[in-house]
Amino acid sequence: MRITKKFYIRPATETAPLLLGKFLCRNAEGNVIKRRITETEIYFGEDDTACHARSGVTRRTWPLYEQGGIAYVYLCYGIHNLFNVVTGEKGFPQAVLIRGVEGFDGPGKLTKHMKIDRSLNAVCLVGSNEIWLEDDGFLPKFNATKRIGIDYASEHDRNRLWRFVAEDIT
DNA sequence: AAAGTGATCATG
């Protein structure tokens, strides 16, 4: 069944591991794709030097400050659309980056396959018929590791174990 | 190892 609002309104630190195994669902022009999430990463607050919100509210980062349950999609390196799930209460910027789904490892690859782009930025995952998440009760085992691709962040933030990889989903 | 690619943000 579709994941409801309540699931999203809690800290990304809680939500990120729970998102593993959930189905990311996308309806693009009547074509529905559903795939289990295999890899997630936390971006948490203005004090997290790896988080986009480290510079406060801007034209790009405003969705991070909304109440949990919406999408945050932005263009990375001029080429790749990266998909995040905004979590928590309104006013505290945080999100979970979806880094992989079954069959498609890599945050840019999965968005390409599922036709996710910036037109879905700030879309409500609870109410949209274009993109949403579903839960069938499956809870995979997982490992927590360091985040990837954030060399510019402080050592302290680089060392946080804020990346989660499911073991039993390929 | 390194390019490709363009929105975003800080600076002037």
Added chain:
DNA sequence: ATGATCACTTTG
């Protein structure tokens, strides 16, 4: 208006 930066992927 301009330039540096960047939560990546692919190619050699």
